[in-house]
Amino acid sequence: MGGPLEPLFDVEEMELSFGPQHPSTHGVLRVMLKLDGEKIMDAKPIIGYLHRGTEKLFETEPFPQCIPHTDRLDYVASATNNQGFVVTMEKLLGITIPPRAAYIRMILAELGRISSHLVWLATHAIDLGAITPFFYNFREREEILDLFEAYCGARLTLNTMRIGGVPFELPDGWVDRCSDFIDRFPAHVDEYEQLLTENRIWKRRTVGVGVISAEEAIEMGLTGPPLRGSGVKWDIRKVFPYDHYDEIDFEIPVGTNGDTYDRYLVRLQEMRQSARIVRQCLDKLPDGPVIAKVPKVLRAPEGMVYASVEAPKGELGYFIVTTPKGTKPYRCHVRPPSFINLQALPEMVQGLLVADLVAVIGTLDIVLGEIDR
């Protein structure tokens, strides 16, 4: 007795092409699976189905016109994409933005973070079979998108930041509307928690699934909630503050076990913290112009610059190379958090079941738009 039984028949691994058309690969991710029964022996992500050559397009556009292209990277949180690009350009050009502009940017970015996390929770829960949170999340997301629409006319691809500030003054009544929403929002998070946090089935599906240790996470360059879920207190907003995050009081939620459940808790806490940041920004909102004086035609000095922001998915960085007096980037590389986070997938699902694969894809919170660029 003991030891594995000799199989009576010839057994072979089943290859399963999971995606790119599959309800829970969050877009067009394709995972080549090698299965032993339902057990995953090997998983290989295959990407490239959404490649649009965004980085090459940057090279053909004057700096300000690159911003709309950034919208299409992580299309569920376009505000932070804009922010990353303009922050990098301001660093290159040495522009200081007016405080009011920085505060408006922070409000938009944090609202974007909340809406991105809401999409994450909705899809993650539906992947694990809980369909009701989806509708609750989209109800609140709708309000955020309405706020965006009232501010800049767009709901998803916002294109709402400019090099030197933001394009518009806040419309009348916007601050009240926003603060009304943000005061109600923590109660909504309680609602989601009621459905899931202590739910036995939810816990059994997430606790101990897709564990990644702090060392491994750092080695693989994970950022954002996948890193913080493993207990590493790393948030660009705190360690390299941009805009005026250093004036805001907020915490970085971290997990302990680095499993799917901890990442879930971290993201829920982040939503609460984001609401806190928006609240403070609305209270402190200074007067003044919303955009710095910048020349009509931007000419950059020769050089290389890298700056990053904390996007909802992790560290979003732009690396821009310029030619002397150039009006366009010579090269612009994007460091998308999802792309780096996705490489943890094979390791995280090794030996788990197919059902866990969708849990892990969900917990990594990838967006193919920024993976393929």
Added chain:
Amino acid sequence: MHAALIQFIVIPVVKIAVILGVVLLVVAYLTFAERKILAYMQVRLGPNRVGPKGWLQPIADGLKLFVKEDLIPAKAEKAVFLLAPAMIMIPALLAFSVIPFAPATKLFGLLPKAIPPYVTDINIALLFVLGISSIGVYGIILGGWSSNNKFSLMGGLRSAAQMVSYEVPMGFAIIAVLLMARSLSLVQIVKAQQAAHLWFFVPGILALGIYFICGVAETNRNPFDLPEAESELVAGFHTEYSGMKFAFFFLAEYTNMLVVSSLATIMFFGGWLRPFPNVAWLSFLGVVPPVIWFAVKVAGFIFVYMWFRGTFPRYRFDQLMQVGWKWLIPLSLANLVIVGAGVLLVKG
């Protein structure tokens, strides 16, 4: 000769036609009910466009599925592929031949003598239902296998394992009822509850819980809906099915829900009996026809089904097996011992 013709041909045919019609209509409207109930749980409205307040939605769905292109995958095992939907639908409907909705009735004096409204009452009705409903799993396995699709195959395998495992504790839970009723006839089980002045859910509360959990698992419903887990297996065993063949799988699921709920009502909630059937001063409740009492109780169970779907995430396959083998089977065995001892003490 004439009387025999009426008794053995005309009456049963009429009964079968009526029951089949009613069951199919109820099943169609269950889909509507589910969509409406889920909608209200999920802060939305649900179907409200076809007909008044959306009431014609199931009809429209049926028509749509009927005229859809009927695809058969090139590499499918054709004969089995065609057979599978029938193999799941027919057993589901057959179960209704023995389910007693109401006692013998004269239909408010329209009939000269009281006739039972159910098709038949056989003395092994409960075994018959269990046996018939186990055949349904072949439809799922063969449907999943013959599609020649890896997702379908995995769905079929999952459901085979699931149904086999949950059949066992379900059987044990039912034995507890048999001990109390001392009969396998569904009509006798209801009558035993009247005679005992007690619905069996009181002594059999544990059996009811086990039975219903197993029932949910057997019908592949949330949180045990792994065979068709959309987010993992696309649509599970019926991934390759379209049009009316898909509709058969879909309707069979709802029909099975109805069977499970009806059985739960009969075994634990006194079938067609009104609440407290022997309390004289509550006799005004008898104004409501028995079949309505039956329908209300069944609707209660159906609602629980939908409530589950609106609330729970889905179990993982191995966890599902754990729940079945490590919890439900020992629990149902323990329950059997307790109920058996109780019956022995009370009835001697």
